[in-house]
Amino acid sequence: MHMDTIYALSSGNTPSGVAVIRVSGGGSRDIVELHAGDLPAPRSAILRLIRDRNGNPIDRGIVLWFPGPGSFTGEDCAEFHLHGGRAVVDRMLEELGAHPDSRMAEAGEFSRRAFVNGKFDLTEAEGLADLIASETEAQRVLALAQASGALHDLYKGWRARLLHGQAMIAAEIDFADEEDVPGSVSAEIWDDMASLAEEMHIHLGEARRGSAIREGFRIAIVGPPNAGKSSLLNALAGSDVTIVSDEPGTTRDAIEVRLSIAGHLVLVIDTAGIREGAEKIEAEGIRRAFVRAADADLVLHLSETGSWSVLGGVDEDRIWRVRSKRDVSGSCNVGHEVAVSTKTSDGLQGLLAMLEEHLAAVLSVDAITLPTRQRHFDNVKRSLEDLKTALENDADALEIRAEALRVSADYLGRIIGHSGVEDILGIIFSEFCVGK
Numbered sequence: 001m002h003m004d005t006i007y008a009l010s011s012g013n014t015p016s017g018v019a020v021i022r023v024s025g026g027g028s029r030d031i032v033e034l035h036a037g038d039l040p041a042p043r044s045a046i047l048r049l050i051r052d053r054n055g056n057p058i059d060r061g062i063v064l065w066f067p068g069p070g071s072f073t074g075e076d077c078a079e080f081h082l083h084g085g086r087a088v089v090d091r092m093l094e095e096l097g098a099h100p101d102s103r104m105a106e107a108g109e110f111s112r113r114a115f116v117n118g119k120f121d122l123t124e125a126e127g128l129a130d131l132i133a134s135e136t137e138a139q140r141v142l143a144l145a146q147a148s149g150a151l152h153d154l155y156k157g158w159r160a161r162l163l164h165g166q167a168m169i170a171a172e173i174d175f176a177d178e179e180d181v182p183g184s185v186s187a188e189i190w191d192d193m194a195s196l197a198e199e200m201h202i203h204l205g206e207a208r209r210g211s212a213i214r215e216g217f218r219i220a221i222v223g224p225p226n227a228g229k230s231s232l233l234n235a236l237a238g239s240d241v242t243i244v245s246d247e248p249g250t251t252r253d254a255i256e257v258r259l260s261i262a263g264h265l266v267l268v269i270d271t272a273g274i275r276e277g278a279e280k281i282e283a284e285g286i287r288r289a290f291v292r293a294a295d296a297d298l299v300l301h302l303s304e305t306g307s308w309s310v311l312g313g314v315d316e317d318r319i320w321r322v323r324s325k326r327d328v329s330g331s332c333n334v335g336h337e338v339a340v341s342t343k344t345s346d347g348l349q350g351l352l353a354m355l356e357e358h359l360a361a362v363l364s365v366d367a368i369t370l371p372t373r374q375r376h377f378d379n380v381k382r383s384l385e386d387l388k389t390a391l392e393n394d395a396d397a398l399e400i401r402a403e404a405l406r407v408s409a410d411y412l413g414r415i416i417g418h419s420g421v422e423d424i425l426g427i428i429f430s431e432f433c434v435g436k
C-alpha cells in the first residue's frame with residue numbers, strides 16, 4: 001500500500017526555544033538527504049546546517065534519522081530540531097510540502113500509523129493520548145501505565161485464557177466419540193473461568209475510579225433553595241463563579257467548575273435548590289440537580305436547618321450531609337458530617353481536609369489497571385456476560401459453552417484492537433493533536 005510521507009510540528013506553539021518537526025513515510029530518506037546534506041547514522045543526534053531545496057540555509061539544528069521498522073511509526077522517520085521561530089518553522093514546513101507525495105499530517109496520524117504497523121495496541125494509544133492531556137499526578141501515573149501496556153497485558157491475558165478454554169472444549173467435542181479419552185478434558189478449565197469472571201467483576205467495579213481520575217472527580221452540591229450551595233461553590237473555587245443572592249431559586253441550571261484539590265482534578269457542580277411545587281423552568285432545574293447528583297462521585301447535601309430530605313436515586317454512601325450557615329444555625333454535630341459557614345469561613349478548612357483525604361483514598365493509583373474509558377467498561381461487561389453464559393450453561397451443551405467463550409474473548413479483542421475496530425479508529429486517534 002502506498003502511503004504519503006507526512007510531516008508536522010510535533011512540539012508546542014511557536015515561538016519556542018526548540019521546535020521539533022517530525023517526518024514519517026517512504027520519502028523521509030530523500031528529505032533528510034536533501035535538507036541535511038546526507039543521511040546521518042541511525043538514531044544519532046547530529047548538528048547540521050539545514051538547507052532549502054536551492055541550497056540556501058534555513059537554520060542550524062539537530063537531525064535524527066530513524067529507519068523503519070525500528071521507529072515510532074514503524075516507517076522511515078526523521079526529526080528536525082530547529083529554533084522555534086515562527087518563520088523558521090513555516091519555512092521548513094513549506095520545504096517539506098514541496099516533496100513529492102508529502103503532506104501535513106492529520107491529528108493523531110503518526111500514532112495511527114504506529115498502531116497500523118503493530119507498534120502498540122489501542123489501549124496503549126489511548127494511554128499516550130491521556131499522557132499528553134494529563135494535568136494531574138494521578139492522571140500521569142495512570143496514563144503512563146496504560147501507555148506502557150498495563151491494560152493491554154491484562155486484557156490480552158484474559159483473552160488468552162478464554163481462548164484456551166474454548167480450545168479445550170473444542171477438543172473434548174472432537175474426541176467425545178473415542179472411547180479411550182479419559183474423563184472430561186475441559187473440566188479443569190471451569191475453575192479458571194470462574195475466577196476469571198470474578199476478576200472481571202472486580203475490574204468493572206473500578207470503572208468509576210478510572211473515569212474519576214481521567215475525567216475528574218465529580219462533586220455535586222445539592223440542597224433546598226437558599227441553603228448556601230452557590231456560596232459554597234464560590235468558596236471552594238476561591239472566586240465568584242456563580243450568582244449568590246438571598247432570593248430562593250437563584251440557581252436555575254447546573255454550573256460546573258474545574259478545580260484542583262490537593263493535585264486532583266475535581267469538577268464541582270452547583271445545582272438548583274430542591275423544593276416541592278416549583279414552576280416549569282425551576283422544576284427542570286431541579287430535575288437536572290437530581291441527574292447530576294445521581295451521576296456524581298460525591299454529593300454534598302446542604303441543609304441550613306439540620307433536616308435532610310431523601311435524595312432519590314443517589315447512593316447513600318456517596319452523600320455527605322453538610323450543615324450550612326453554621327454562623328447562624330450553630331454546629332451541634334449531630335446528623336451531619338461537617339458544618340460550614342461561607343460567611344465566617346468556619347469549617348471550610350475541615351471540609352477541605354475531609355475532601356483531600358477522601359480524594360487521596362478514592363483516587364489512589366495503587367492499581368494501575370483501571371478501565372479508563374466507557375468502551376473498556378462496555379466491552380468487559382459484554383465479555384463477562386458471555387463468560388457467565390458459558391459458566392451457567394448445561395454441562396452437556398458443550399457447543400454453546402464453547403461459542404460463548406469465543407464471543408467473550410472477541411469483546412476483549414475489540415478493546416485491544418484485534419477485531420471490529422475500524423469504526424472506532426477515527427474516534428480514538430482524533431483525540432490526538434497534530435504532530436502526535
Ligand SMILES: Nc1nc2c(ncn2[C@@H]2O[C@H](COP(=O)(O)OP(=O)(O)OP(=O)(O)O)[C@@H](O)[C@H]2O)c(=O)[nH]1
Pocket residue numbers: 224225226227228229230231232243244245246247248249250251252271272273274324325326327328340341342343344
Ligand atoms: N449567614 C450566612 N449566610 C449565608 C451563608 N452562605 C450563604 N448565605 C446567604 O444565603 C443566601 C443564599 O445563598 P446562595 O449561595 O445563593 O444559596 P443557594 O443554595 O445557592 O440558593 P439557590 O440557588 O437559590 O437554591 C445568600 O443571601 C447568602 O449570602 C453562610 O454561611 N452564612
Ligand SMILES: [K+]
Pocket residue numbers: 225226244245246247248249250251
Ligand atoms: K439563593
Ligand SMILES: [Mg+2]
Pocket residue numbers: 229230231243244250251270271273
Ligand atoms: Mg444557588
